[in-house]
């Protein structure tokens with residue numbers, strides 16, 4: 235199979251680049267070792283102060299509706315965090331419009347949703363709160379084993395019985411202006427959160443649970459489906475082990491499952507994520523990029539790597555692979571002509587592109603545009 239581009243890593247950056255290139259008529263494959271940061275996604279994209287129409291359209295075409303609204307979202311521990319570009323089911327509170335009376339709902343026996351922290355946080359913000367637990371018969375089999383009582387398992391049930399949840403909430407609702415529910419709706423049917431909202435006479439806010447993130451898993455699945463519908467090849471569970479280079483060009487990749495059959499292409503995109511996904515690795519002395527041995531921007535003195543105050547921005551999260559202006563990877567100070575870098579492996583080396591989800595989207599769109607012109 236002759237490929238135009240091989241993308242290493244199938245998270246937000248890899249999928250965004252893959253979809254864009256398939257749309258541009260290129261033949262691509264994504265090789266992805268395993269879980270990615272979308273499985274932990276809050277539902278809001280960091281550093282997206284300007285609405286990127288191309289990203290919004292790309293998501294819409296995949297069946298994922300985003301909304302662009304400045305304000306704050308309620309976090310799983312009851313704090314508020316600024317948000318701008320988010321999935322449609324994430325509620326944003328515009329400035330000065332926090333809940334006044336809230337009903338926090340959880341399911342009996344579900345420990346991955348912190349209703350009391352949420353109520354405490356809302357009370358600190360001036361709201362009065364009630365917490366109530368509901369029991370749904372169809373969930374009872376999950377309660378037999380604590381490992382089954384997880385967000386995604388609950389969500390599989392909820393897509394079918396959301397109307398019962400609405401009924402229970404309506405019985406419990408008194409004069410509250412806001413109902414808080416765990417974010418366990420719409421795993422397969424993205425319309426469910428909207429239907430719940432339409433049937434409860436108060437503002438309905440879905441708040442994150444412990445991972446996996448239901449909207450994150452849904453986003454990953456829909457982006458992957460869109461990529462494959464466009465003709466892309468997604469090699470899930472394979473891992474790139476090594477690469478061959480000829481001068482300043484990458485010529486092929488060897489993967490765990492296809493040893494002896496190097497994968498070749500005209501272009502390669504490295505979208506292997508940060509430390510979390512092993513795109514970057516570290517020991518007490520160094521931070522390095524394990525596949526190509528690329529140049530990494532990092533502070534020399536280990537004492538400067540982190541802030542003692544855990545809550546502050548941590549400098550080591552800013553480290554990342556160095557690139558030229560077109561996001562070509564640098565090795566020994568020189569660009570590799572056909573290896574581009576996208577996503578959180580860049581750390582904060584490209585201030586123009588932001589961090590987090592914003593960085594993943596912008597860098598992936600940028601490299602896809604450059605490759606598509608080639």
Ligand SMILES: Cc1cc2nc3c(=O)[nH]c(=O)nc-3n(C[C@H](O)[C@H](O)[C@H](O)COP(=O)(O)OP(=O)(O)OC[C@H]3O[C@@H](n4cnc5c(N)ncnc54)[C@H](O)[C@@H]3O)c2cc1C
Nearest residue numbers: 243245246247267268270271276280474507577578590591
């Ligand atoms: C826990 C967590 C939560 C986050 N939450 C948010 C959030 O709510 N909002 C936000 O804006 N940002 C969030 N971020 C930041 C996040 O990094 C970006 O938003 C974005 O999802 C990163 O996408 P990515 O594609 O660059 O990397 P990743 O999502 O990390 O994907 C990299 C992929 O590459 C694969 N891979 C690695 N090495 C290889 C190899 N050798 N061969 C094949 N595959 C390989 C990995 O298995 C993984 O699937 C979060 C980050 C983390 C770690």
